[in-house]
Amino acid sequence: MANSMTGYGRHQGLYHGRDITVEIKAVNHRYFDFSCRAPRAYGFLEERLKKLVQSCVSRGKVDVYVAIAQVEGPDVSVSLNDAMLRSYLQALHRMSEDYGVRDDISVSVLAQNSELFQIVRQDEDAEALWADVELAARCALDAFLAMRAAEGERLTQDLLARADTIRQTLPVIEQASLRTCEIYRENLTLLLQELLGELPLDEGRVITEVALYADRINITEEVVRLRSHLEELEKLLRSSTPSGRKMDFLLQEMNREINTIGSKSQIKDISMLVVENKAELEKIREQVQNLE
Numbered sequence: 588m589a590n591s592m593t594g595y596g597r598h599q600g601l602y603h604g605r606d607i608t609v610e611i612k613a614v615n616h617r618y619f620d621f622s623c624r625a626p627r628a629y630g631f632l633e634e635r636l637k638k639l640v641q642s643c644v645s646r647g648k649v650d651v652y653v654a655i656a657q658v659e660g661p662d663v664s665v666s667l668n669d670a671m672l673r674s675y676l677q678a679l680h681r682m683s684e685d686y687g688v689r690d691d692i693s694v695s696v697l698a699q700n701s702e703l704f705q706i707v708r709q710d711e712d713a714e715a716l717w718a719d720v721e722l723a724a725r726c727a728l729d730a731f732l733a734m735r736a737a738e739g740e741r742l743t744q745d746l747l748a749r750a751d752t753i754r755q756t757l758p759v760i761e762q763a764s765l766r767t768c769e770i771y772r773e774n775l776t777l778l779l780q781e782l783l784g785e786l787p788l789d790e791g792r793v794i795t796e797v798a799l800y801a802d803r804i805n806i807t808e809e810v811v812r813l814r815s816h817l818e819e820l821e822k823l824l825r826s827s828t829p830s831g832r833k834m835d836f837l838l839q840e841m842n843r844e845i846n847t848i849g850s851k852s853q854i855k856d857i858s859m860l861v862v863e864n865k866a867e868l869e870k871i872r873e874q875v876q877n878l879e
Contacts, residue, residue, distance in 0.1 A: 589824050589831070590879045591738035592616065592647035596731025602719035606656040609720070609727040611640065613735075615877055616648035625653040631713060632720055639724055643732060645829040646879045653720065666705045675703065735879070742874055743824045749867050750817050750824075753841075756860045757810050760848065763856045764806050806848045813844045831878040838872050 592615045599608040619641060623633040636651050676692070683690040697703060816837055823830040823837070845868065849861035 588736070588743045588827065589739045590732075590735045590829070591742055591877050592735070592831070592879050593738055593877060594647075594731045594735035596727040596729065596734065598723050598726035598730065600723055600726070601658065602722060603715070604658050605716070605719055606654075606658050607720055607723040608652075608654040609723045610652040611649065611724075611727050611731040613644065613647040613649040613731070616646060619644065619646055620648040621651070622649070623651045623653065625651075626655055629653065629655060629716070629720075632717065635717055635721070636724060639721065640728065643728060644879070646831060651724075653724075655716075655720070668703050668705050672697070672703050675700065739878065742877060746824055746871055746874055747821060749871050750820055753864050753867050754814070754817050756864060757814060760806070760852070760857055760860055761810060763854060763860075764852055806851050809844045809848050809851075813841060813848075816841045816844070829879040831875060834875045834878065835872070838868060838875060842868055 592613060595610075595612045597608070597610045599606070601607075621637045621640060623636055625632050625636075632653060636653070640649055640651065675697070679692055680690065682688050820834060820837055820841075823834050842865065845861055845864050849858060852858070852861075
């Protein structure tokens with residue numbers, strides 16, 4: 588079944604003295620768009636996480652959040668960024684003097700600026716860290732993919748039902764189209780009899796005119812193509828391969844066929860079915876935007 592582009596997954600666990608949390612969430616997007624928030628010291632994780640997620644996700648705007656807290660293990664040293672601190676203090680004093688702002692600088696205020704501190708983790712193995720983060724990320728990814736699959740299942744069932752609604756109208760449209768020719772022949776015969784009066788009616792001419800009219804309003808090709816498009820839509824919906832963009836194109840073709848049917852057949856019964864089918868197609872199109 589098709590997968591939804593919307594999903595969320597989260598995992599938190601203790602790995603070799605590290606408390607690691609990974610959150611993955613995604614919303615609709617035309618292409619694959621990835622962003623990652625991780626501690627600055629672990630910026631090297633972003634590209635690896637992107638490759639991991641992209642191996643399972645082809646479309647969607649994916650946001651990944653990573654938090655890592657050292658519970659035990661390598662020593663951590665904290666030092667001041669003296670150059671930045673001096674510049675920071677000078678800027679604050681100038682603000683106080685130039686703009687009359689109360690100078691209430693304190694250590695607690697300065698401590699809120701993480702840029703003033705340098706955190707050094709001793710002997711931290713980047714590969715070992717990635718191994719732990721990858722384990723946590725895969726757990727979050729499993730939950731994320733499960734949610735996308737469940738949502739995709741619900742959307743697929745709804746779309747299949749709507750496609751079937753359109754399919755059921757096609758025999759009715761075909762029958763109504765045949766009746767159109769009969770009605771045209773009857774009206775044409777009555778009109779000619781009224782115009783000719785006592786003169787004989789040329790049945791051959793009537794048959795020719797009806798045949799020309801029938802050719803103009805013939806919707807067989809459109810109905811056949813529409814049935815074919817509906818079958819292809821069902822195949823794509825039941826496939827596990829991401830096909831959202833293909834479905835979007837297919838719906839454009841289906842809309843074109845329905846519009847042609849409506850323009851060829853002006854009788855009320857067909858016009859109403861065309862309107863209903865276009866409404867169903869619009870609902871399908873909106874839902875397809877949520878599929879991967």
